[in-house]
Amino acid sequence: MNQLQPILLYCATIWGLYGHREISNIQNRAGGFFLSVPRNASNCAVQGELGWRTCLTQQQIESFRCFVKLYHMSEDRLTNKVFRWSMNRKGSFSFNLVKLGRQWLLYDTLLSPTSGINCKISVIKQRLCRLDEEKWFSELLDDVGKAIGNKLRTYRLFKKDCRPELYVRYIISRHRQSNLSKLRCGILPLNIEIGFYSKPPTPINQRLCPFCDSAESEAHFLVNCAFYHDLNIDEFSFSPDDSNHLKFIMVMNTTEIKVLKLVAYTINDLCYKKKAVTFLIYFTYVLFYICHEHNRPDCILYIFLVNLC
Structure with missing residues (x-):
């Protein structure tokens, strides 16, 4: 994943506020390739085995990281002035991040004048990762529309957290x-x-x-x-x-x-x-059918002896 992330998250600070199916598909395929499982494997199970965060969560962490750094920039700089002006402009990068911060109970952390940059980023990262794991766990237990059986019927008996499994980390x-x-x-x-x-x-x-x-x-x-x-x-x-x-x-x-x-x-x-x-x-079964069709009882006896051995 360390080789894949720099490519998937390139400039995610700007465009990573919302999910993109194509990027998630690349991560899911990479996870399936690493575990050597076919495409019918549940993405939820693959994510749980590897302990990976979703691409959307990683993108949003990068966006919030940029927000925090801009917020703590010197007020004399033009970049900071434009940033603070855009916070009140509906639909702007800063406005949308503040809106998400309110939704995820991060508003006070984002706009706190006393907390440092690293402290804010750490709190935001922990909060987003916790929300990501809660979403993963709810998907794991979701049986809606699966009356004929859930593919994760056995997996959820022993898997309780989204952390990398032991066999993944050893050869x-x-x-x-x-x-x-x-x-x-x-x-x-x-x-x-x-x-x-x-x-x-x-x-x-x-x-x-x-x-x-x-x-x-x-x-x-x-x-x-x-x-x-x-x-x-x-x-x-x-x-x-x-x-x-x-x-x-x-x-x-x-x-x-x-x-x-x-x-x-x-x-x-x-x-x-x-x-x-x-x-x-x-x-x-195939040989027995062929021998029966051609009326060869000696061959049937031979098949019986082969299986007996």
Whole structure:
């Protein structure tokens, strides 16, 4: 983000008072590329994993920074005189910033004659970042118009603040980081997610695991499915009374690097096993169909022996 910000926020002091979709799209795509997740990933989840502030918040911080510096400029300078004159001109840069300051309870901070420049900028930055995080959290919990299921259904069980996650700050191979990010963001190709795109969408309680009768959620996939018993997480001392969701939350919120890497390796192995078994089932079905159509029972016996091995 340090390489992207100087380009996105160039001269944001002048034009950055309001949001621009194109700039936000660039930041969202950069975040998705960094996490190695596809475009159907929720922007809210990507922002939460990386702990990035929205472009609009960063733009407005730069605008307020310029306002504060102009306000504390020497009154003898022509720039300061024009600035103070424009504060009463509707639609001007200064007028709009003062209006936003009133809206966000920053009016007294902006026009305080005693506070220094750095103190004002620090207070404004903290306030805008807090508002940005509150907006992010409200979007995380928003279920309006999502009767068939929220893509962030699992993510909000363990994610409570917009701060960068541990695995983002440490070196993990790109492929393993991608699978871990997909699982956390709820876009790993499990039936709980695939059913979201069927037409009509499959009810959540019918999005079952292909290897058992339980719903194939992220928690079921990682800690509970009997089919993956040889790969499930075994480094945690779970209580017998812990639910699948509680176990999943404990795994996702781990703060130990060793365990975090183990989780990434395990998720990668689970995905590989599922792909391999799914391909084998599909391949067997196709061969069985071909042999049945050509009346070759010897080939059917051969397929049975191959799968048995």
